[in-house]
Amino acid sequence: MSPVAVIVVVLVYIALLFAIAWLAGRHADNAAFFTGNRRSSWLVAAFSMITAAMSGVTYLSVPGSVATDSFSYMQMVLGFTVGQLIVAFVLVPLFYRMRVISLYQYLDRRFGVTSQRTGAWFFFLSKMLGAALRVYIVCAVMQLLVFDRFGLPFAVNAVVTMLFVWLYTRRGGVKSLIWTDSFKTLCLVASLVLTILALVRGLGLTTGEALSEVASSDYARIFFFDDPSSERYFWKMFVAGIVLLVAMTGLDQDMMQRNLSCRSPRDAQKNILLTALCQIVVILLFLTLGALLYLYAAHVGMELPPKSDQLFSQVAVNGGLPLHVGLLFVLGMMASTYSSAGSALTALTTSFTVDLLDATRHGDEARLTQTRRRVHALMAVGMTLLVLLFGHFGNDSVINLFFKVAGYTYGPILGMFLFGICTRRRIDDRWLPLVAVAAPLLSALLQYVAQEMFGYRIGFELLVYNAAITMAGMWLLGRERKNA
Template sequence: MSPAAVTAVVLAYIALLFLIAWLSGRHADNAGFFTGNRRSSWFVTALSMITAAMSGVTYLSVPGSVAADSFSYMQMVLGFTVGQLVVAFLLVPLFYRMRVISLYQYLDHRFGVTAQRTGAWFFFLSKMLGAALRLYIVCAVMQLLVFDRVGLPFAANAVVTVLFVWLYTRRGGVKSLIWTDAFKTLCLVASLVLTILALVRGLGLTTGEALREVAASEYARIFFFDDPSSERYFWKMFVAGIVLLVAMTGLDQEMMQRNLSCRTPRDAQKNIVLTALCQIAVILLFLTLGALLYLYMARVGMPLPPKSDQVFSQVAVNGGLPLYVGLLFVLGMMASTYSSAGSSLTALTTSFTVDLLDATRRCDEAQLTRTRRRVHALMALGLTLLVLLFGRFGNDSVINLFFKVAGYTYGPILGMFLFGICTRRRIDGRWLPLVAVAAPLLSALLQYAAGELFGYRIGFELLLYNALLTMGGMWLLGRKKRIQS
């Protein structure tokens, strides 16, 4: 696949993206940027949520993980589904009732401005690292496909990628994202389905025969109940899925910014339930694709790449399949990447402007617009620098690294919200930042000690331990006076 073909697909995709962004966001004001003026269609929002939840990490890493983990990821997806219901019927009514722009305004209402800023800073760290990791893995693939072949360095790759994201989200924010991400979802699902069909033909099978071969293979095992110390143990992954979804969707400004753009709480709930059902189907497509990739490589005698993240790209580009498969791979990768990066950049801008600068209360409309645009540019610069940093030093499996980062940084956020929702206790907020920093450090120590002393491997459920430690610290900060009913 030539660099010219890849570049043509990327430029055509970006041109359509900019057209949709311009049409949907050309009259957007600050309210349109932050909340979509709360007029988004629930059905279109649900479509936009699918690519936002998947990201480029999912697109590249989940198919490659099938060799080591089979279909065990579906155990976590089942937990995600339960978590979506918690978000829809517990958190959505709360946030709509308070009319929040940023979720962390709830922490201000409950515990004071120090709590709001603590939550916002942890979100800032989480989202910056997560968004940069997602961008990095796709930039690494584009470096191999295009930039290395034309003699351009990784730095140029990173700058160009973030520049496009900054440009198409600069004006419309959430108002544009809802429509551009719905378009990206269609591109992502189409690329998955058509690639699966191409692999089936490449194997010389009918669709039914291919599905039966996948089901009979070693890759298709979903449930793991035999070893409680394993990271793939069902109850660990199921509970971790619930907690991760609540923390990384329900308490994440990026994801909830879309849900809160719907007209009513009822519309937001319909959107979330539909998203949960679609997520099950799309993840199954990813895992089926992964099994077919490994079956195809075994059939044609292709060597396995050094990293599982590279399996999809290796087969799509160098696997002897028709040219359009490689172009579909690029299209799906771009769809997932630009979705997660665009929404992350918008959410970071919103939280920094609202929570940390308090600009919505201190500035008039014109000043708020100037502040928002400056913050938006600053966040884009920060993402670029982090992508370059990961490009220089990144050497871990990206999906595991992403969840490790989330397990440490989302834990204090989850703990603060759970403490606020599940108790009626006030706290001395001056010491809350210390608790929020101590909890991840203690959870890291707990993870190490459990492995060294007892041979128990704490996996994705680390987030829950982190949140519980945060809640314990907040209880110690509690005051005798309680909130009135």
């Protein structure tokens, strides 16, 4: 695939993205940046959330995972659906009632400012590492497709990518993000559907025959009840899906910022329920695509890549399919990457400005605007430096370590919110940072001991143990509220 063709697709995509961002964010103020003035259409918000929940990692890895995990990911998606109900009917009414800008303002009002800042710092670490890793993975693909062919270093790739993300999010924030992410959703779903149709034609089958072929293959197995120690065991994935969704959507400033931009709690709930249904369909498309990629590779005698997350790019670019398939791959990858990076940058700016700098208490709109813009630029620079750091190492073990750290840090956030919602105890929150740091470390130790001593592999459900340890620590710091 010609790098010139890739560049043309990317530039057209970015031009459209900037046009939408400019139109949506022309008259945006601080309230528009942080909450979209709470006037977002629930239907548009739901459409935008489809891509927001994805990333370049999802786009590359979920299709490739089908060979080893079949369709078992759908077990977790069922858990996601239950988690969406908890977010819609427990968290949304709570956050709307408190009129929070940042979710972690709840922790301040429930326990104290130290709790708010602890939650915000853990979110900052989680989101900054996770977003930078996702951008790095896609930059690595673009380096092979374009930048290496022109002799340009990885640093240029990373800086250009993050510069575009910073530019299109700097003015409108959530107000423009809702519309730009809707456009990205359209691009992502179109690329998935059209790529699937191209693979069906490449296999020489009709759509019905291809779906029948997928359904009758080993790839299509969804439910795994046979081995409780396996990471694919149904109940482990189902429960983990519930907890992950609540922690990484309901308690994540990035994701909830869109929900809280709707006009009312009822609109936000409709948005979340529609998102849950759409998520099921989109994940099924990803998994079906994965099965078809493997069937197509076998059909044409293509050697499988050493890493499963390279399968999609290899088939799309070098699989003998029409040129437009490779360009669709690039389009979908760009849509997923810019969505996750742009929303993360907006959420990091909001949380840092509101929770850590406490800039909204002064009531000075001009001063708040100046602070917010400086923080937004600082977050973009920080994310760029992390992407460059990952590019310098280029080592899977180092990158996986950072990704695990980002995952561990959601446990204390979940534990803090659950303790606040489910108990009536006050705590001496001066010691909460110590509890929040200890919980992930003890969780990692528990995971190691379970594997080494009992042969039991703790998978996604590690988040549950992490949150439980946090809650136990908070209980030791607390006492029953007498005036509640």
